[in-house]
Amino acid sequence: MIRIEQPEHGPRTALVLDSPHSGCVYPADFRFKLDAMTLRRSEDAYVDDLFGAAPAVGGVLLHAEFPRCYIDPNRALDDIDTGMIDGEWPAPVTASGKTARGAGLIWRQVKRYGEIYDRKLTVDEVTRRIEQCWKPYHLALSSLLDAAYERHGRVLHLNCHSMASMGDHTTEDGPVPRPDFILGDLDGRSCAPAYVDAVRDFLQAAGYRVVLNDPYKGQELIRRYSDPAADRHSLQIEINRALYMDEATLARTEGYRRLRETLTSLCARLASLA
Numbered sequence: 001m002i003r004i005e006q007p008e009h010g011p012r013t014a015l016v017l018d019s020p021h022s023g024c025v026y027p028a029d030f031r032f033k034l035d036a037m038t039l040r041r042s043e044d045a046y047v048d049d050l051f052g053a054a055p056a057v058g059g060v061l062l063h064a065e066f067p068r069c070y071i072d073p074n075r076a077l078d079d080i081d082t083g084m085i086d087g088e089w090p091a092p093v094t095a096s097g098k099t100a101r102g103a104g105l106i107w108r109q110v111k112r113y114g115e116i117y118d119r120k121l122t123v124d125e126v127t128r129r130i131e132q133c134w135k136p137y138h139l140a141l142s143s144l145l146d147a148a149y150e151r152h153g154r155v156l157h158l159n160c161h162s163m164a165s166m167g168d169h170t171t172e173d174g175p176v177p178r179p180d181f182i183l184g185d186l187d188g189r190s191c192a193p194a195y196v197d198a199v200r201d202f203l204q205a206a207g208y209r210v211v212l213n214d215p216y217k218g219q220e221l222i223r224r225y226s227d228p229a230a231d232r233h234s235l236q237i238e239i240n241r242a243l244y245m246d247e248a249t250l251a252r253t254e255g256y257r258r259l260r261e262t263l264t265s266l267c268a269r270l271a272s273l274a
């Protein structure tokens with residue numbers, strides 16, 4: 001349920017990318033009630049392909065094949081909505097604001113479109129999602145980051161996402177249009193400013209509007225693996241979907257090719273920095 005793309009003879013740089021939300025292989029045991037197209041609008045569609053040039057510049061790209069609404073690798077394991085579980089959840093629970101919005105480890109709803117299930121989930125099926133999806137994803141990412149760190153004495157981790165072009169009443173920012181890119185470094189805690197500035201400057205020079213940490217500062221995947229003091233840097237990048245796709249149909253638009261070229265050049269720039 002995960003894929004790793006890397007150069008034929010292994011990675012040559014300290015650049016590790018991951019795309020946790022672009023998966024579109026819906027497992028047979030998902031058993032959702034929402035219509036499939038509505039569910040698919042929660043995907044960070046094509047983000048793995050948009051950053052697909054990472055191996056060509058010597059980096060490595062990990063991406064999830066399972067959908068983020070099945071289980072979300074960018075949430076902590078204890079970020080569980082126990083109201084969705086049939087019976088007693090057998091592990092500690094620390095529900096975050098994401099769970100309150102229906103988008104914790106196991107999503108309850110797709111934003112304004114409604115509830116994903118018409119049933120409760122069994123402890124066994126949630127445990128299976130954790131064992132078959134969440135844990136393998138984190139194991140792969142931590143291994144890739146550690147391997148890069150061992151080779152180079154540092155690692156630059158780009159955590160890759162896309163976002164709806166507008167917020168709505170269920171999102172942190174409310175119903176407002178979003179910039180082209182939002183970079184998240186946990187308000188300066190997950191990545192050295194030099195890397196953040198390099199990405200921002202590169203995108204701004206390409207003509208895009210870039211905002212830092214507002215409203216997306218980054219979540220579990222950069223929180224868990226970053227340690228800038230030890231030269232382990234993680235930066236989240238959110239791309240506005242209107243730049244490359246029709247958000248209703250998920251069809252790629254004319255802007256796709258130009259955006260992919262920009263991100264290919266960004267990968268090359270980061271590979272040389274890292």
Ligand SMILES: [Zn+2]
Pocket residue numbers: 021044160161162
């Ligand atoms: Zn995402």
